Amino acid sequence: MKAIKNNTYLRALQKKTVDYTPVWMMRQAGRYLPEYRQVRAQAGDFLTLCKTPELACEVTLQPLRRFDLDAAILFSDILTIPDAMGLGLHFVEGEGPQFEKAITSLQQIEQLPVPDPHSELRYVVDAVTQVKNNLDTVPLIGFSGSPWTLACYMVEGSSSKLYRKIKQFIYNQPEAAHLLLSKLAEAVTLYLSAQVEAGVDAVQIFDTWGGILTTTAYQEFSLNYMQQIVQALQARYPEIPIILFTKQGGQWLELIAETGCTAIGLDWTIDIGVARSRVGQQVSLQGNLDPMILYADPNAIKTQVDKILSSYGAGSGHVFNLGHGIDQHTPIEHVQSFIESVHTVSKKYHR
């Protein structure tokens, strides 16, 4: 494995001194890039792209050729685990992910296998290996969906607006829900462990749907299982940073920090200075520009970047990012000027 030339990203996560604030973007390998759309067309469909290590490697590296990003993130889908459990993931154009077999009974949950990452999910591990063989400039981030977020899709059968089925499920059959979530926590732990052993330098858990819950249900059904994963990974790989990102989790930062994670990913609704004052002693922070601001003029983007940098203030412990994935129609020249703004403006906070 090659040495990493620019480890600003890892240093910021560890709160070591840096010359500038490092930056990457959630969904940076994606549809807003014409070269991505070309590979996607070549693959035929999204899932084939995910499952072909050469292509997944190629699109992972694409944004790094265009932009001065401080980290790469593995290109994959958050629903690889339920797919490997046999639920039959497929994508309907314009409608997002769907499962052929949604979870409707305890019996189904009892029979769900915990996938072996070196077998059913081998394509992900192979993609990590290939990226690491071709990347020596910046660290590589591995990731997984959180158990709760995976369970939402598995029970709903698709994305949802109201999440009525999964909520009925946790309130009417909490034991069955906990069995499902336990299996998923075990599967995510194995999956992220395999990514670490294949070479990723940090891991992020995406809890896209934790924010739809009440505070107590969030603790019981989402955070509890992320904590189990954090503890298991830290016992095995104490040097690997773990970032937890719960969208709409701003109310729960203290609870999230208590898991022992390295960093918390913030959506754009929370002021990062407020977040730092609440949990900055315990964790690093990642975030948090509203991805819609990338549609504004470059001057407006720069103003908002500076607002976040100045709210965080001087010192390390901040990785700049968007508060959610970059949107598919974002102008590329705006992305360019966003990344330059972060690098240029942030220097004054690291003297």
Place this chain on the structure above:
Amino acid sequence: MKAIKNNTYLRALQKKTVDYTPVWMMRQAGRYLPEYRQVRAQAGDFLTLCKTPELACEVTLQPLRRFDLDAAILFSDILTIPDAMGLGLHFVEGEGPQFEKAITSLQQIEQLPVPDPHSELRYVVDAVTQVKNNLDTVPLIGFSGSPWTLACYMVEGSSSKLYRKIKQFIYNQPEAAHLLLSKLAEAVTLYLSAQVEAGVDAVQIFDTWGGILTTTAYQEFSLNYMQQIVQALQARYPEIPIILFTKQGGQWLELIAETGCTAIGLDWTIDIGVARSRVGQQVSLQGNLDPMILYADPNAIKTQVDKILSSYGAGSGHVFNLGHGIDQHTPIEHVQSFIESVHTVSKKYHR
């Protein structure tokens, strides 16, 4: 005007002693009721229902005949003001509200009229009068959308998932955005004043989309204008309680309380006990059962009701409600048992 027999709702808002915690439900006059669907079918379309005072009065009163609710809320739509400004509101089945003319330029904003509630919005005032003539059991709540929420629909032209247009607008043309929001704040003030003069006993401002903003943008573009309305109404009608409801506003309770509003409406994600400890000295609280919990079994509903009541704790200042509008497929017998649970279980917190 007749005297109100049961003023538990108003007493709770004023933190006066009550025998039990009063309850009403956002969107309680609506599609989950078969008698509503019948009147709606009779009206032909949704907007005709809103604009026909006899029918609006009838559906306002319907839930009170079925359930032991402690308040009525005027049946209307939150987009009546932009419609009265000439934007051409209409509803497409299954797609929600749409405007014929969305706002795209400063010139359009400069030419927008501030509607006279006694002329273009006369049908709302007449509905209030009719309800008050037919309701002597509980108080009537009037309402409006917040300036920010109205602006979102006016600029997007419809509901939206990402709110890209309105965000581009506020970041690229903040002065134009402020002109629009100022006009809307004036219009909402006149509209709610007319409702008060026609007899409503309290008013609620629905800020459905404040939660999509950053903290500073929320203050500048949403809260600032709600505060102007609160101050104007309180100067004219100091005895009328004002409830502010920002969905996903749990992070901003202190800021919302500083407007001087009487009560804050809470969505379900925040723990009401935490909310009380943060702002309970300044305001009353309304909320906050996840409306999806009404799909769970009655026993589970009762458990969750008790959790909220016990988290709020002893004493007045709590109006029970859902954290968002009741969903259209909610079983009526679950609603019945929800309301009974609130009334029965809450007595022990008011001894």
